[in-house]
Amino acid sequence: MNGIQRLIPIVVAFFMCVVLPEQASAQAYCALRDPVREVYQLFPQGDRYRTLTATVGPEHRENLSQQLPFTIHFNEFGRHSLYEVFQSGRTAGIIHVRSERGRWGLVEICWALDLNMKVLGFQFQRCRDPQASKLMEGPFPQKLKGMGFDQLKQELSLVESGGEVPADQRALAITILKSGLKTIALTEDVWRDELSEMRARPFAESVFGSEVVSESSELQPIPVPEVGFKLEFKGEWAVRNKSGDSIGTLILTSIDLAGLKGDLWWAIDSERRLKRIDCQGGWPDERSMTAFKQLESRRISDFSDCATAAELAAEAVLEQQESP
Known part of the structure; x- marks a missing residue:
């Protein structure tokens, strides 16, 4: 027993010198x-x-x-x-x-x-x-x-x-x-939230021009259950010109439906029209891009009878932008 007790400090020292540095x-x-x-x-x-x-x-x-x-x-x-x-x-x-x-x-x-x-x-x-x-x-x-x-x-x-x-x-x-x-x-x-802030400015400038300021409204994630697929609002930014006048809105959504899973950026002008719809990182295919891009320039009144998932998503985005 005494021999075992004498070995304990040696074992502990070995553990401290070999095992812990390896973990570190x-x-x-x-x-x-x-x-x-x-x-x-x-x-x-x-x-x-x-x-x-x-x-x-x-x-x-x-x-x-x-x-x-x-x-x-x-x-x-x-x-x-x-x-x-x-x-x-x-x-x-x-x-x-x-x-x-x-x-x-x-x-x-x-x-x-x-x-x-x-x-x-x-x-x-x-x-x-x-x-x-x-x-x-x-x-x-x-x-x-x-x-x-x-x-x-x-x-x-x-x-x-x-x-x-x-x-x-x-x-x-x-x-x-x-x-x-x-x-x-x-x-x-x-760093999802930080990346969204970084990405908002170049997207706003590509749509509304270089002399704009985008201000986050700190929108909390909001799921949209009634559309029949996963759609969630991730962020919203007010876009102003250098004089401080409101010229549009950016909305970021995540979407998950057949053939398209990722983040979509929506730019809406001051007349409540869809000005641009882009997929973060690029569209996965021509079909998805066409389904959404053909909705650009529409207002919410143009979506009274939605026939596609893209139209349902666009209607939900425009309704979000219309809400106070």
Whole structure:
């Protein structure tokens, strides 16, 4: 018994020296180590940035698991930082850092994305893989530029099946692609409200002109049960010209129906007409785009007998805008 008691301090010391550091090293470092340098490496034309910090919890991990085409083994919880980069007062893009397990230890990747969650570029913040320089000097980084979530999924499938990159670089390429998918999914989920605010201004300017101001009404999410499919109001913005006169409204909805699942932006002019309808990130197909785009310029009085899901959604949006 005394021998066992003498061993206890040794076991505890071993646990403290070996196990705890291993756990600590497994915690994702999801922030820039040198923001001033790294922000402007990824956005050379940027002139300032701000940091948005949030906590990733179990609810986000569950959403992540439902979207990703692979099992999550790594700890995704904890504090994460998102960097909004500005150029001449407008959002140029965002940066999100992800940490992944690699064959040679943790790999920290800085992702630069546009507001449609398309890849602008990426760079390593930490990577000991001896194949890293070869991979980055090849065509792989350039190929990922412009890819969104679905395109990265397709690329991951190609690389995993043995194509696209040399065999000795394949493991690192797979790590990068999985990191990109997690980055996009987490950014959309964790910073959804902040992204909506970032996206409202360029959408308003594209519809109403460059000299406009959009002001959020802080609309709480409102489901619309009577339309027969999932439709939810996510945000509303009053659009004013530089003189302060109201010239329109922006409404953001989420929608889930056959062939279309995502966020729709609705621009309504001062005469209560639908001026523009856009799908965040682009329309999934020609059919969906045509169904909604043909409703532009209509008023609520034009929807007395709705025959399509698009018309039902448009009527609900215009009724929301008409309500006080």
